[in-house]
């Protein structure tokens with residue numbers, strides 16, 4: 001373990017083998033694996049690539065031996081996983097580039113466990129709050145499921161981790177992880193804070209979003225590997241399609257309105273947004289449309305293609321039940337993103353800056369603000385060898401694919417990592433000092449307030 005931390009410049013962990021450090025390293029690898037796909041264009045001038053997603057060169061997987069999915073030998077779930085995939089990662093290139101800013105939040109999200117450490121007991125206590133547990137031992141993944149996930153969120157998330165194991169074989173440390181796949185935040189601070197010195201430490205639970213009041217550790221949501229139920233491709237393919245789609249109409253030639261399409265029933269704020277739509281009485285420069293997934297499923301998703309939704313100069317982001325997976329697709333359109341003040345964050349959104357990446361919209365005066373915007377343009381430091389839970393099953397690409405059918409299988413083939421990475425990931429930047437976080441939050445608040453004063457004037 002030690003040498004890996006040194007290779008990646010995490011000298012702070014020298015001499016220390018703790019599970020918090022291991023978890024930080026794991027999340028870091030997950031983010032690094034997605035980094036090459038993160039070049040969402042930035043509103044107005046440059047691209048996200050320069051601002052926060054300093055993407056290294058495109059994925060170089062050519063001239064490498066590829067290991068495609070081969071299920072011809074898989075007849076049942078107790079099937080042995082094949083072992084022909086490389087077990088070590090031999091990068092040809094090293095990189096000294098520092099990872100984008102949002103990587104720094106990894107330290108923040110795991111800070112809670114730095115002193116208390118992650119104990120077997122904390123993991124056990126977390127089980128009732130989660131959908132599955134994933135254990136990695138010697139580069140192999142084992143899964144124990146506790147309760148069903150909505151649609152195939154669990155399968156897609158497990159698939160994502162299997163791809164990580166393929167991208168950096170031999171580098172993903174032994175881990176014991178809990179995942180929650182629902183919408184709502186799961187581990188609330190109020191249940192642990194101020195409960196006295198002998199209060200149990202909160203369980204470390206990975207989830208797709210977080211909020212101020214929660215301790216959920218943010219992890220890329222399942223859609224990065226595709227959302228088969230509603231025909232949304234894995235992010236890499238989806239981004240390529242959106243890039244093509246957004247080139248069809250230049251920004252100046254797009255409809256000069258703020259566009260939103262989605263399911264309003266999941267949040268009161270979304271229902272409220274419908275009031276800003278064009279009517280006989282008002283034109284707030286807003287054009288909103290209801291997404292009827294039932295109808296789309298029956299009609300081959302002709303009206304819900306995200307690559308065909310870069311037609312307006314402004315696109316509205318508004319949270320659903322909590323965070324919304326739509327954020328990245330909206331930002332990718334290269335329109336101006338009008339963001340109704342979010343309460344939740346995903347793994348990259350805390351590094352978005354108002355008036356640089358989005359235009360802030362107040363929750364209360366949505367119509368007015370939208371109109372204005374459009375008008376203006378671990379551990380007790382013990383060795384931690386997870387034990388494979390007795391009921392956990394080994395998973396690999398082949399067993400995962402065996403379970404699935406139809407579009408999801410197609411998406412798995414698309415999103416599969418076919419050979420190990422040929423380069424080291426970027427270098428993890430150090431944690432924020434708590435003062436720096438406050439300074440940055442204050443600065444964002446100040447910009448937002450300034451925009452609000454323009455709107456009221």
Ligand SMILES: *[C@@H]1O[C@H](CO)[C@@H](O)[C@H](O)[C@H]1NC(C)=O
Pocket residue numbers: 070071072073
């Ligand atoms: C898939 O695996 C089987 C059995 O190991 C092998 O005979 C076959 O050639 C493989 N197919 C591909 C396309 O690699």
Ligand SMILES: *[C@@H]1O[C@H](CO)[C@@H](O)[C@H](O)[C@H]1NC(C)=O
Pocket residue numbers: 075076077078079
């Ligand atoms: C599963 O497949 C393996 C290999 O083909 C075979 O040895 C085993 O008996 C099968 N198990 C069941 C339950 O069918």
Ligand SMILES: *[C@@H]1O[C@H](CO)[C@@H](O)[C@H](O)[C@H]1NC(C)=O
Pocket residue numbers: 274277278287288289290
């Ligand atoms: C909003 O207005 C447009 C244009 O009149 C209309 O086509 C659309 O259906 C309306 N959206 C909703 C959710 O009513």
